[in-house]
Amino acid sequence: MKIQIVTPEKEIYQGEADELYAYGPKGEFGILPGHVFYVSSLEIGRLYYRTGSEKHSYVVEGGCLIADQNSVQVLADQIKPADQFNKTELEKRLVDLDKRLSQENPSPEEFDKISQEKDKEQARLAALDV
Amino acid sequence: MATLKNIRKRITSVKNTQKITRAMKMVAAARLRRAQMALLAARPYRNIIEANIGRLFSEEQKNAHPLLKSVEEPKKAQFLILTSDRGLCGGFNGNLLRQTEHFLSHEAAHFENKLAVVGKKGRDYYRSRKVDFDFLPLQNQDVFSFAQAQQMASQWTEKFKQGEFDRLYLVYNSFKSVISQIPTFQQIFPLAMDLDAKQTASDTEIQEKVRIPVKWEGKPEIILDQLLMRYVASYFYLAVLESQASELGARMSAMDNATSNASEMIGKLTLQYNRARQAAITTELMDIVNGAEAL
Numbered sequence: 001m002k003i004q005i006v007t008p009e010k011e012i013y014q015g016e017a018d019e020l021y022a023y024g025p026k027g028e029f030g031i032l033p034g035h036v037f038y039v040s041s042l043e044i045g046r047l048y049y050r051t052g053s054e055k056h057s058y059v060v061e062g063g064c065l066i067a068d069q070n071s072v073q074v075l076a077d078q079i080k081p082a083d084q085f086n087k088t089e090l091e092k093r094l095v096d097l098d099k100r101l102s103q104e105n106p107s108p109e110e111f112d113k114i115s116q117e118k119d120k121e122q123a124r125l126a127a128l129d130v
Numbered sequence: 131m132a133t134l135k136n137i138r139k140r141i142t143s144v145k146n147t148q149k150i151t152r153a154m155k156m157v158a159a160a161r162l163r164r165a166q167m168a169l170l171a172a173r174p175y176r177n178i179i180e181a182n183i184g185r186l187f188s189e190e191q192k193n194a195h196p197l198l199k200s201v202e203e204p205k206k207a208q209f210l211i212l213t214s215d216r217g218l219c220g221g222f223n224g225n226l227l228r229q230t231e232h233f234l235s236h237e238a239a240h241f242e243n244k245l246a247v248v249g250k251k252g253r254d255y256y257r258s259r260k261v262d263f264d265f266l267p268l269q270n271q272d273v274f275s276f277a278q279a280q281q282m283a284s285q286w287t288e289k290f291k292q293g294e295f296d297r298l299y300l301v302y303n304s305f306k307s308v309i310s311q312i313p314t315f316q317q318i319f320p321l322a323m324d325l326d327a328k329q330t331a332s333d334t335e336i337q338e339k340v341r342i343p344v345k346w347e348g349k350p351e352i353i354l355d356q357l358l359m360r361y362v363a364s365y366f367y368l369a370v371l372e373s374q375a376s377e378l379g380a381r382m383s384a385m386d387n388a389t390s391n392a393s394e395m396i397g398k399l400t401l402q403y404n405r406a407r408q409a410a411i412t413t414e415l416m417d418i419v420n421g422a423e424a425l
Contacts (some may be wrong), residue, residue, distance in 0.1 A: 009175075036342075
């Protein structure tokens with residue numbers, strides 16, 4: 001199937017893929033060729049597609065996905081390739097964020113901010129795991 | 131007749147001007163390449179939304195959505211005109227503003243028109259004509275981001291929802307090529323759904339697509355709203371990018387012309403200078419010969 005991944009500022013990928021996984025409001029879902037006409041919003045999470053034995057992994061921060069019989073179009077607000085992250089660094093930052101959540105007693109807004117940050121880190125870690 | 135010294139002075143000054151115009155041309159060319167890349171990279175996003183949005187909205191949703199429905203009798207039109215801050219770019223601003231005048235007095239003559247201007251050149255134009263307008267300077271234009279476009283879009287959307295105007299037009303030069311910029315009047319609100327237009331193009335295909343029910347993940351209204359907002363923002367974003375690329379293209383060709391005009395002028399002046407020099411030598415020689423004969 002044809003997939004096209006774009007952000008408002010640039011096109012990330014356009015071409016063939018055998019399957020694509022993304023992260024929606026209900027968690028991760030996969031799309032294979034021949035899918036029903038399907039629209040989903042995208043949450044912070046990993047997105048990857050497979051072409052043959054090659055896998056390409058990204059981290060998406062919000063957006064929308066439109067799937068169709070034989071095409072998938074991903075409109076990402078922000079997207080980063082997974083290979084620019086480093087596993088040990090991510091793990092360290094995750095521990096730091098956990099510490100801040102449990103020890104600093106943050107205000108509700110801060111709490112939201114930190115947990116969003118945590119979501120991002122976790123998504124990045126997951127993206128490395130593809 | 132101009133003296134030798136005067137001509138020499140003029141030649142130097144034209145040469146200096148040529149250096150400047152040549153440098154400006156090079157700078158414009160380098161920046162144009164960047165602007166063009168950014169423009170090309172940004173187009174697919176809007177194209178995807180454009181291609182899908184028509185079939186995602188049902189008829190009822192289309193008629194009910196505040197951004198899509200048109201008032202019975204539109205009275206007030208708002209224009210947002212993108213001009214440049216700097217001059218020396220040929221007919222870039224003049225052309226756009228002239229076309230705008232035309233549009234206002236013809237196509238939009240039955241509206242009560244309000245103007246908002248981006249760019250100092252447009253501001254100066256309307257200020258000197260004592261026309262009422264809002265001036266909206268654009269912050270750090272050189273790295274205009276989608277986030278900025280979203281901000282712009284949400285401000286105008288708010289105003290439209292509050293009924294400050296019934297139509298919003300975005301006026302800018304769209305980039306065709308380095309030498310060709312086309313003044314464009316893009317209607318933003320109410321958003322036009324191109325579904326009907328496309329139906330004539332590939333009637334059966336679209337019809338088939340329309341009949342397929344959509345399966346939504348998440349609330350359709352929320353997803354559609356987000357999609358629409360991004361759609362609107364991408365119009366603003368692309369308009370600014372188009373305008374910037376056009377400005378640089380216009381400047382590049384204007385400066386190219388100026389450089390070759392300067393070359394021509396230097397040629398003419400050099401010829402004049404040589405003639406004058408020869409005339410002076412001849413006169414001097416005659417003086418010497420006459421003097422020698424007199425002895």
